[in-house]
Amino acid sequence: xxxxxxxxxLCALLTLAHIHxxxxxxxxxxxxxxxxxxxxxxxxxxxxxxAKGGEKGPDLLRSVLVLDDxxxxxxxxxxxxxxxxxxxxxFTLTPEQVTDIANFLHRAIYAAADRDTYQVHNIVTGNxxxxxxxxxxxxxxxxxxxxxLKGIGxxxxxxxxxxxxxxxxxxxxxxxxxTISVTTADGKTVQGVPEHFDDFSVALRDxxxxxxxxxxxxxxxxxxxxxxxxxxxxxxLARYTDTDIHNLTAxxxxxx
Amino acid sequence: xxxxxxxxxxxxxxxxxxxxxxxxxxLGKPAVDAWPTYNGDYSGRRFSTLDQINQGNVKHLTxxxxxxxxxGAHISTIVGGEGPMPAEGAPPDPDMSRIKSTPLMVNGVLxxxxxxxxxxxxARSGTQIWHFFWKTKGGIHIGNRGMGMYxxxxxxxxPDNYLVSLDAQTGKERWHKQVADVKQQYFSTPAPIIVxxxxxxxxxxxxxxxxxxxxARDPETGDVQWKWWSEPLKKGDPxxxxxxxxxxxxxxxxxxxxxxTYDPELHLxxxxxxxxxxxxxxxxxxxxxxxxxxxxxxxxxxxxxxxYFQPSPHDTHDWDAVQTPILIDGEFQGKPRKLLAQAxxxxxxxxxxxxxxxxxxxxxxxxxxxxxxGLNKNGQPIPNPKKEATVDGVLVSPPTWGATNWPPxxxxxxxxxxxxxxxxxxSLFYLTDxxxxxxxxxxxxxxxxxxxxxxxxxxxxxxxxxxxxKYPWGGGAVGMLSTASNLLFTGDPxxxxxxxxxTDGKILWHAGLADDIGNGPETYLLDGQQYVLVAAGDTLxxxxxxx
Numbered sequence: 187x188x189x190x191x192x193x194x195x196l197c198a199l200l201t202l203a204h205i206h207x208x209x210x211x212x213x214x215x216x217x218x219x220x221x222x223x224x225x226x227x228x229x230x231x232x233x234x235x236x237a238k239g240g241e242k243g244p245d246l247l248r249s250v251l252v253l254d255d256x257x258x259x260x261x262x263x264x265x266x267x268x269x270x271x272x273x274x275x276x277f278t279l280t281p282e283q284v285t286d287i288a289n290f291l292h293r294a295i296y297a298a299a300d301r302d303t304y305q306v307h308n309i310v311t312g313n314x315x316x317x318x319x320x321x322x323x324x325x326x327x328x329x330x331x332x333x334x335l336k337g338i339g340x341x342x343x344x345x346x347x348x349x350x351x352x353x354x355x356x357x358x359x360x361x362x363x364x365t366i367s368v369t370t371a372d373g374k375t376v377q378g379v380p381e382h383f384d385d386f387s388v389a390l391r392d393x394x395x396x397x398x399x400x401x402x403x404x405x406x407x408x409x410x411x412x413x414x415x416x417x418x419x420x421x422x423l424a425r426y427t428d429t430d431i432h433n434l435t436a437x438x439x440x441x442x
Numbered sequence: 443x444x445x446x447x448x449x450x451x452x453x454x455x456x457x458x459x460x461x462x463x464x465x466x467x468x469l470g471k472p473a474v475d476a477w478p479t480y481n482g483d484y485s486g487r488r489f490s491t492l493d494q495i496n497q498g499n500v501k502h503l504t505x506x507x508x509x510x511x512x513x514g515a516h517i518s519t520i521v522g523g524e525g526p527m528p529a530e531g532a533p534p535d536p537d538m539s540r541i542k543s544t545p546l547m548v549n550g551v552l553x554x555x556x557x558x559x560x561x562x563x564x565a566r567s568g569t570q571i572w573h574f575f576w577k578t579k580g581g582i583h584i585g586n587r588g589m590g591m592y593x594x595x596x597x598x599x600x601p602d603n604y605l606v607s608l609d610a611q612t613g614k615e616r617w618h619k620q621v622a623d624v625k626q627q628y629f630s631t632p633a634p635i636i637v638x639x640x641x642x643x644x645x646x647x648x649x650x651x652x653x654x655x656x657x658a659r660d661p662e663t664g665d666v667q668w669k670w671w672s673e674p675l676k677k678g679d680p681x682x683x684x685x686x687x688x689x690x691x692x693x694x695x696x697x698x699x700x701x702x703t704y705d706p707e708l709h710l711x712x713x714x715x716x717x718x719x720x721x722x723x724x725x726x727x728x729x730x731x732x733x734x735x736x737x738x739x740x741x742x743x744x745x746x747x748x749x750y751f752q753p754s755p756h757d758t759h760d761w762d763a764v765q766t767p768i769l770i771d772g773e774f775q776g777k778p779r780k781l782l783a784q785a786x787x788x789x790x791x792x793x794x795x796x797x798x799x800x801x802x803x804x805x806x807x808x809x810x811x812x813x814x815x816g817l818n819k820n821g822q823p824i825p826n827p828k829k830e831a832t833v834d835g836v837l838v839s840p841p842t843w844g845a846t847n848w849p850p851x852x853x854x855x856x857x858x859x860x861x862x863x864x865x866x867x868x869s870l871f872y873l874t875d876x877x878x879x880x881x882x883x884x885x886x887x888x889x890x891x892x893x894x895x896x897x898x899x900x901x902x903x904x905x906x907x908x909x910x911x912k913y914p915w916g917g918g919a920v921g922m923l924s925t926a927s928n929l930l931f932t933g934d935p936x937x938x939x940x941x942x943x944x945t946d947g948k949i950l951w952h953a954g955l956a957d958d959i960g961n962g963p964e965t966y967l968l969d970g971q972q973y974v975l976v977a978a979g980d981t982l983x984x985x986x987x988x989x
Contacts, residue, residue: 423890423893
């Protein structure tokens with residue numbers, strides 16, 4: 187049952203496993219753009235327009251010379267001489283041009299290395315008709331294209347739409363993911379949003395904002411029931427094919 | 443013992459006159475009155491023969507002291523490093539305040555590290571003896587697994603890839619040596635392991651596409667004795683047939699994030715190797731990509747590869763194989779064997795013969811796993827190519843962070859059970875770098891559902907889960923310690939430190955800490971009394987029995 191809204195344990199886990207990006211370096215956008223233009227016209231023929239290497243020149247995003255460079259301090263002297271033995275010409279550049287090229291290359295390296303900034307492409311590849319069929323068979327008992335999902339294709343871009351039906355994130359809209367009810371030995375029941383739940387105690391907040399906590403004397407006492415309105419979404423995770431997911435996305439984006 | 447050996451021992455003993463000295467003989471046997479290396483001993487079992495704390499009295503475990511770290515440069519701090527001094531009053535990087543290392547305990551003193559920081563603390567009282575701070579040139583500060591010790595010398599690694607040696611007595615620096623280039627996005631996390639006169643030093647960093655390696659360095663000078671690359675270096679070398687070309691193998695990743703284990707009889711160092719690069723897309727590196735995602739056995743004196751087994755051939759999900767390869771001396775199918783077991787990030791448990799790498803057993807640890815098409819004749823999972831990241835997204839379990847992760851598991855020879863924290867979850871993997879030569883990760887991941895977190899006890903002879911404890915809320919990879927009194931110490935996802943019955947998983951004792959436990963718990967005898975030490979967040983907690 188637990189899910190991503192149970193954010194404390196999940197975040198703790200992610201800090202164990204995920205590599206944190208370093209603080210984003212700042213590159214002057216205009217300088218990067220000028221560097222890019224120069225690079226494409228003067229260097230792209232050999233090194234590729236994205237600097238990832240071409241038929242003659244190496245990948246500069248993996249070049250130790252470029253990686254070790256700081257603000258053009260190594261690149262400038264290098265470009266002034268080139269590498270004539272390998273067919274790399276010398277360039278006469280102003281200090282500003284060197285800085286622009288360095289900024290373009292370092293920005294491109296940063297973009298490759300920082301996975302948190304990767305951009306997802308157009309993901310609408312599925313068959314909308316097949317998606318509608320899947321929807322009718324698996325989703326229509328809870329959702330309606332003319333009811334709760336009306337205009338959903340306008341509300342979200344395709345990536346967020348897909349991410350959200352695979353695993354909805356009500357907590358991002360200030361809504362609880364699930365509710366629990368706790369029934370004590372004397373038969374009293376309290377219902378609300380869980381605030382804490384472990385092997386030793388359980389706590390919740392009811393709709394009036396009151397906080398309750400209970401010691402768990404045995405796994406069954408007090409009795410705890412979990413009401414997860416997203417259970418059907420969890421169950422589908424093991425049943426979807428990737429094609430089902432893509433078809434559903436293709437269908438849902440049509441609900442403008 | 444020959445006379446010359448006796449004399450050599452006497453000379454060694456004489457040279458160990460200072461209180462902090464580590465007797466190297468401690469490293470090869472289960473820890474009792476010391477915790478002298480990352481895993482307590484070379485086996486990686488994190489099993490203690492101590493039984494003063496037992497199932498009957500564990501409920502009387504009580505807090506002895508706490509020690510909260512204050513990283514950064516303070517008045518009494520010893521400062522080293524080649525980077526700039528942090529601005530006065532600037533808050534330290536929060537990752538410096540997360541203790542992930544397993545402290546060494548030698549002669550009543552604890553030695554541990556976080557990124558850029560190292561401490562010596564009195565194990566009797568929690569009093570700081572010294573603090574060392576390293577001025578960094580950068581690098582990702584995600585974590586530091588701890589220190590290694592040789593005689594009176596300590597060794598630790600920094601995020602900007604220096605091996606730093608300190609005098610254990612004073613905390614003063616002896617020397618530092620560069621291990622890798624931070625500009626190439628290397629950053630170093632492992633605890634150095636000392637075997638004989640070798641300091642074994644690994645590195646990390648998979649943001650860009652650089653090759654991994656392990657080095658042996660001289661404990662006195664810090665000079666490189668040998669260097670083993672985790673990929674073949676040129677076409678025609680063994681393993682190069684598993685890469686399309688030299689270029690891809692030289693940019694193929696394979697980091698050595700986590701310390702390995704060692705068999706003194708076989709003279710082999712066992713090390714789990716990191717994932718290949720580019721990380722989440724394999725288009726530019728067709729093939730099995732040796733020795734990424736492999737368990738390798740290296741001759742500790744030469745650094746030569748003796749055997750390997752690859753749990754994740756051609757990985758495209760960041761499932762490094764660096765989880766501790768635990769050495770088990772026990773029966774398998776009725777015969778005593780020298781074994782090696784690993785609970786792998788990819789969701790499977792593996793059992794090998796550690797003399798030659800022969801595969802003995804592969805067993806799934808989680809039910810949600812959906813990436814494999816079964817096992818090949820060598821017992822390796824066969825990756826389903828359709829579960830590699832696509833532009834429109836594929837749903838995969840486990841996520842990149844795996845069914846388990848680096849936190850140390852434990853094996854008890856008393857119960858025959860392997861203890862590990864596992865998680866069942868899904869992620870969507872989107873290919874973002876569609877270039878024929880992708881770089882870095884090459885794909886993005888979006889969390890897609892957390893199903894369960896469990897503590898499981900695996901029968902190493904069958905791979906079957908003997909018992910499991912599912913947490914009501916969260917859970918996953920977390921450090922473990924087992925003891926001869928059939929206690930298992932670990933943490934739950936709600937900030938509790940737990941003592942569990944190692945035979946059936948029943949929770950016998952718990953204490954709420956200020957954070958979830960962040961390292962592997964350890965135990966030792968001090969002044970005749972057994973202590974259990976654990977870190978949670980920025981604090982060490984020392985527990986012992988009420989007197």
